[in-house]
Amino acid sequence: MADDTAMTNAAAAGPSANVDPAIFSSLQAKIDEETGIKDELRALVDTLSKQGRVTQSILSRVHNTPTAELETAVLTPCADSLAAQAATVKILADAASKYPFYKWNNIWQRDMQNVVSSLQLHDWLKAGNLITLEEVGQRLNVPVNVKDEDTFHITIEDYLLALTYTIEELSRLAPNAVTLGDYARPLQISRFIKDVHAGFQLLNLKNDILRRRNDALKYNVKKVEDVVYDLSLRGLIPKKE
Structure with a gap:
């Protein structure tokens, strides 16, 4: 009977003895690290999003502004707002390029598409032309369509x-x-x-x-x-x- 009890206790204790608590401590450290990265990137994207709402608000004036007044009422203030967004995009790019692009790009993807769309609309209203993907990259001072390294860039799909x-x-x-x-x-x-x-x-x-x-x-x-x-x-x- 004593031997049976000892075997039962050993069987119960065996699995626990084989699990090193350090495994979960290590996983928690990784979770904390990823949470910190997400918070860092999210803060920059939140800033970009707020600036984007300003830009889109300015561009929305085009629907009730006579063509002759577009330059002063829409295009000039829009260009200033886009310049502020470009500065934030550059900061975001520098921060995001430290991490795997496709692991984190869903955080900023829609806001970057909005920036690109605002650039496209602004330039069309100003000159009637479609700004190219490469010109978008130049205006925002970030790479586009990068294939040979894992860094922040604007994809063809985003454009x-x-x-x-x-x-x-x-x-x-x-x-x-x-x-x-x-x-x-x-x-x-x-x-x-x-x-x-x-x-x-x-x-x-x-x-x-x-x-x-x-x-x-x-x-x-x-x-x-x-x-x-x-x-x-x-x-x-x-x-x-």
């Missing part, structure tokens, strides 16, 4: 997703421009988004989200086409167009 947000905003602007008496703007927007949509058709997209956003582009194209068609029926398209 393209940002472009779908920009097209969505321009499709809103088309009818609002008509309300403001600018009948040339919808034609300009229509040409641009048709060119972008045609460009997307050349891409073999692997990203599921990007494919869905690409599918939605045709609805934005049609929305602007309807505005242009209505202007045509009413004889309001400028003769030079």
Whole structure:
């Protein structure tokens, strides 16, 4: 009986004796380290997000600002706000580049897409052109499409997703421009988004989200086409167009 009791106690104690508490202490240390990294990056992204809301608020004025007043009411203050965001992006890039990119990029991904979209919209309103991925990198002073090292960068997917947000905003602007008496703007927007949509058709997209956003582009194209068609029926398209 005594031997049976000893064997039972040994069996009960065996598994515990084989688990080193240091294993869990080490895991907790790793958890604490990752929490510290996340908090560091999250603080910078929160700052970028707040600045982004300011930039987007400025850009939203385009929907009720006559084209002749865009420079002073929208473009100049937007450029200043984007410069502040660019400075924060650089700080974020320096901090994030110390860690594996694809482990942490989900923290800042959407906010970076918003920055890129704001740059695209600002430059289109100013010059009517689409800023390239490389030009975005130059403006924000960060790498783009990096393949040979694990560092902070702007991906092709980020750039393209940002472009779908920009097209969505321009499709809103088309009818609002008509309300403001600018009948040339919808034609300009229509040409641009048709060119972008045609460009997307050349891409073999692997990203599921990007494919869905690409599918939605045709609805934005049609929305602007309807505005242009209505202007045509009413004889309001400028003769030079």
